[in-house]
Amino acid sequence: MNLESLKAGGKRALAEAIAALESRPDDPEVQGLLEEAWDAxxxxxxxxxxxxxxxxxxxxxxxxxxxxxxxxxxxxxxxxxxxxxxxxxxxxxxxxxxxxxxxxxxxxxxxxxxxxxxxxxxxxxxxxxxxxxxxxxxxxxxxxxxxxxxxxxxxxxxxxxxxxxxxxxxxxxxxxxxxxxxxxxxxxxxxxxxxxxxxxxxxxxxxxxxxxxxxxxxxxxxxxxxxxxxxxxxxxxxxxxxxxTGPRLIARRRAQGQAWIDQSLKARFGREGYAAAGSETLLRPGETPFARERTAASVIRQRG
Ligand SMILES: Nc1nc2c(ncn2[C@@H]2O[C@H](COP(=O)(O)OP(=O)(O)OP(=O)(O)O)[C@@H](O)[C@H]2O)c(=O)[nH]1
Ligand SMILES: [Mg+2]
Missing domain, CATH: 3.40.50.300 (P-loop containing nucleotide triphosphate hydrolases)
Structure with a gap:
């Protein structure tokens, strides 16, 4: 499952991808698709x-x-x-x-x-x-x-x-x-x-x-x-x-990515879990929010 296969597979393939996103968001295949999409x-x-x-x-x-x-x-x-x-x-x-x-x-x-x-x-x-x-x-x-x-x-x-x-x-x-x-x-x-x-x-x-x-x-x-x-x-x-476009769009998308990381971690680990991750929750330049969320989640599991 990647963007190429979604483009080739049409609406049906996209519907299946969203179903996968819903049922198994942590699946490496789903995560890989999201990372690819983030940059595209x-x-x-x-x-x-x-x-x-x-x-x-x-x-x-x-x-x-x-x-x-x-x-x-x-x-x-x-x-x-x-x-x-x-x-x-x-x-x-x-x-x-x-x-x-x-x-x-x-x-x-x-x-x-x-x-x-x-x-x-x-x-x-x-x-x-x-x-x-x-x-x-x-x-x-x-x-x-x-x-x-x-x-x-x-x-x-x-x-x-x-x-x-x-x-x-x-x-x-x-x-x-x-x-x-x-x-x-x-x-x-x-x-x-x-x-x-x-x-x-x-x-x-x-x-x-x-x-x-x-x-x-x-x-x-x-x-x-x-x-x-x-x-x-x-x-x-x-x-x-x-x-x-340009820096303005980059800043807005970055804020969106950060908001998603924060929301997702709080939903999964609660406010305390989220707080335990400290600066690990912060989206780094050149990184996707999905990768950052995974990293922060593993830090929370280690520290928790
Ligand atoms: N006169 C008029 N009525 C409209 C127009 N657009 C929508 N309506 C009517 O307004 C009502 C609500 O329309 P919706 O499009 O369902 O409104 P909505 O904001 O999506 O509503 P929710 O999803 O329930 O929040 C319906 O009865 C529509 O027929 C319009 O341009 N003119
Ligand atoms: Mg409506």
Whole structure:
């Protein structure tokens, strides 16, 4: 199992690789694949976040078509809370991406979130690494605002906050300081007219002081239903993705790798075990987080 065999084997091979990642993450073959993928991540991961019902899944579906229309290959990871997943929300989400099964340029996978981590599935981070090595764009849909929103920043290269008209959610979250600054904010359901424009103005006001990289995040409006604003959003996302290069991207990926190491070790060995590893947990230059995690884990076992 390596990138070459995954490329040759198509969606079925990738589905099997993810199943292996889930069932035997420590298998040397799986670890080897992840290490290879880490150094071959040419794609960009975009996280869609926002309160339940704002239209993330519908937007993801529309974006899949928009990106495909621009010749980009795309993988979608939908993360569902496990409580809802057991009621079939996973299938619901999956069905909403009405991708042509014969199109090898689209891959869709749902992940059940583990409660322990609040919003994102344990698997989402390594799966994203694998997806970025195989597809141009990776879309990650998550649920909620707050913890899962912070977690998405740990695995995605760009975070898009979705708000809907007349909800006031966004403002509340911002005022409460619950929200991390997104790279871009989108008011969905712009077919609702004036309410959408008002929400966009409110959001712009709230984000005006949230300057990062020299400017506040762009606020856009779109309707996945009518298609209004979608080409502009697609352009903005591709531009933002294009600007994630060089030292900036290296730093972000490094932070993602470190976040994954920390999270994984804490999940496996608890806070005390993690603390016992000391500086062994720190990702070294030129090293993959997967190799570092293995090294730190063996140190914890020795010291523990
Ligand atoms: N008017 C309008 N309704 C929309 C639009 N996009 C989504 N909706 C509706 O909004 C509701 C929620 O859409 P979803 O895409 O499931 O929202 P979500 O954010 O994925 O929801 P969760 O996954 O439950 O958090 C559905 O009833 C959609 O039909 C839009 O562009 N315009
Ligand atoms: Mg959804």
């Amino acid at each position: 991540q040419t794609g960009i991961a975009i996280g869609l976040t926002g309160p339940p019902g704002v239209g993330k899944s519908t937007l993801a579906n529309a974006l899949v078509k928009a990106f495909r229309g621009r010749g980009k290959t795309i993988a979608v990871a939908a993360v569902d809370p496990s409580s809802r997943a057991s009621r079939g929300a996973i299938l619901g989400d999956r069905a909403r991406i009405d991708a042509d099964p014969a199109d090898t340029g689209i891959f869709v996978r749902s992940f059940a979130a583990r409660d322990r981590l609040g919003g994102l599935a344990d698997l989402a981070a390594p799966a994203t690494v694998l997806f970025r090595a195989l597809y141009d764009v990776v879309l990650i849909e998550t649920v909620g605002v707050g913890q899962s929103e912070t977690e998405i920043a740990d695995i995605a290269d760009l975070v898009v906050f979705c708000a809907q008209p007349a909800s006031g959610d966004a403002l509340q979250f911002m005022k409460a300081g619950v929200m991390e600054i997104p790279d871009l904010a989108v008011v969905t359901k712009s077919d609702m007219g004036a309410a959408a424009r008002r929400a966009a103005a409110d959001l712009k006001g709230a984000l005006a002081l949230a300057v990062r990289d020299g400017a506040p995040p762009k606020v856009m409006t779109c309707s996945a239903n009518t298609g209004e604003g979608l080409p502009e959003l697609t352009d903005a996302l591709l531009t933002a993705a294009g600007s994630q």
